[in-house]
Amino acid sequence: MCGIIGVFGNDNAGRLAAVGLFAEQHRGQESCGMAVSDGLLIRLHKKMGLVKEVFHEEQLNALPGKIAIGHVRYPTKGSATEFNTQPHLVETLSGPCYALASNGDIVNYAQVRKMLENEKVYFKSDNDAELLVKYIAYRILHYKENIGDAIRNLMRDIKGAYSSVLCTPTELYMFRDPYSIRPMIWGKTPEGTVIVASESCALDTLGVQDRKEVPPAGIIKVSDSKIEVLDNDPNLYREGNCEKHCIFEQIYFSRPDSFHFGENVYAVREKIGAALALQDEGLNPDLVVPVPDSSNFIGLGYANQNGIPLSLGLIRNHYIGRTFIKPEQAVRDESVRQKFNVLPNFFNGKRIVLIDDSIVRGTTIRKIVRLIKDAGAAEIHLRIGSPQIKHSCYYGIDTPTTEELIANRRTLEEIREITGVDSLKHLPLTDLKTCVHCPENYCYACFDGNYPVGVPDVYN
Known part of the structure; x- marks a missing residue:
């Protein structure tokens, strides 16, 4: 899982990109990078680490320019090394970079x-962005194509x-499969700076008021003279x-x-929590406790639906990254121990509904x-705001093999034990689909194995 940012038409493009990447830090905490153009030269800086570690004041001073693109990364395609960090830069002898x-x-x-x-094309990494x-x-x-036609052919050939x-x-392009x-939203600040990002929360931070999603198969070209939405029919691809x-x-x-796919993310999560609660009529726990932070609004929806108090009995250390997409099991185990703690004397004798987004x-x-058990809870009833994950994701989430997924190795009762x-x-898949406006416009492959774009050729 990753986050991207693009900035055009601002003397402080690199600084704005750094602010946007920081807003998207939750999408990638292994590495980050930025490419900034001053109109003649594209300067590239990328490194393992967090945004505020990599892009300090001295480094930002070394990245002047009015155009910037940036990236925060969790490893999916390609290991967690500096070679696989993004952006990737191509320099040519006969044309621009x-x-x-x-x-x-x-x-x-x-x-x-x-x-x-x-x-005779040479690769430095095994990262898909370089491809x-x-x-x-x-x-x-x-083939002497322009960039727009090259991207159209990319959509034809690359799945x-x-x-x-x-x-x-001198130009910024944004395009989408x-x-x-994956989400992608863009707009302009009141001063005219064009900004594109993975999530609207980054645009909020940068003061972008008028925004819209990059359309499917969309190609948008931004130059000093104009913003051009290049015609491109997604049904061709x-x-x-x-x-x-x-x-x-x-x-x-x-x-x-964030707001994307036509939905307020928090509202979808509240609906998920309410749908979970409807399964539990007759269960009378003392408290609803979400696993922070992604389950907070699911827990709120559950608590509101069933009229049970919501309590933040678990405390998360926000300086520890997300655990299930850490690349190695030993690192995940250590992160869990450091990431969560319980409120002292809080759970004694309590019957708890524990809410999490997934297993x-x-x-x-x-x-x-x-x-929570060691803290004295009398009962723990675990409610998960998604169906069982039985299939790997090949579209940007680090679940590369089905053997890693516990739902493929254990029955539901065994997982409970x-x-x-x-x-x-x-939450059953049929209920999950009621929580979004246009359920037919979503991919559920990790739940049902129906992959809209197929699976990697190395796995065929």
Whole structure:
């Protein structure tokens, strides 16, 4: 999972991009990077670490320019190394250079990379964003296409999820896959600066008032003279006429103060909580306790629906990153121990409904339940705001193998026993679909195995 930012037409583009990336830090905490153009030269800086660690004042002073693109990253395609950090930069002898950052994953990566390597295109990483920018540069240099046509051919040849920003020394492009799987929203500040980001919360922070989503298969070109929305029919590149947004953006990934896919994220989560509560008529616990932070609004919806007090009995250390998308099990285990603590003398003798958004590997929730039991809870009834995750995601979330998913290895009763709770219920898929306005426009592949864009060629 990643976050992108693009800024055009501001003397402090690098600083604005850093602020936007900080607002999206929840989307990636392994590494970050930025490419900034002063009209002649694109300067690139990327490194492992958090935004405020990498882009301090001295570093921002070294990145002058009116155009900037940036990225925060969790590793999905490609390991957690500096080589795989974004943006990726292509420099050419016969033309301008290009920098690109993207959120998503490419499912036919191996096939397209082999084709480019056969054409003597060299790769420094195994990251899908490098594939995208080198495909575009290849089309421009080999076939003499303009950037818009190169991106159209990219959409024809490259399959998967990508919400991408590309810059040349003088122009900014934003484009999105035909299914618009990952969020991407753009607009202008009152001063005229164009900004695009993964989430609207970043635009809020930067003062963007008028905003809209980049359309499916959308290509938007920004230059000094104008903003041009290049005509592009998404139905040329996809089966069916539906978008397939990632439902997990609404359940877990996005900040609750974001608005995308036509939905207020917090409102969707409240509806999920209310739907969970309707399964529990007759259950009379003392308290509803959400696992912070992504489950807070699910817990609020549950508590309001059933008239049970909501209490924040779990305290989260916000300096620890998200756990289920950490790349190694040992790191996840250590993060869980450091991430959560309980209020002292709070749970003694209480019957608790514990709310979480999902169970992926089962690592986090098992340890949280142990914390609450050790704190004296009498009963713990675990309620999950999503169906069981039985299938890997290949569109930008780090669940690469089904063997890692506990729902594929254990029955629901076995998971209840492993977690140590008194009862366990998931939100059924049919109920989840009632919580969004246009359920047919979402991807539920992690729940039902129906992949709208297929699976990676290496797994076929």
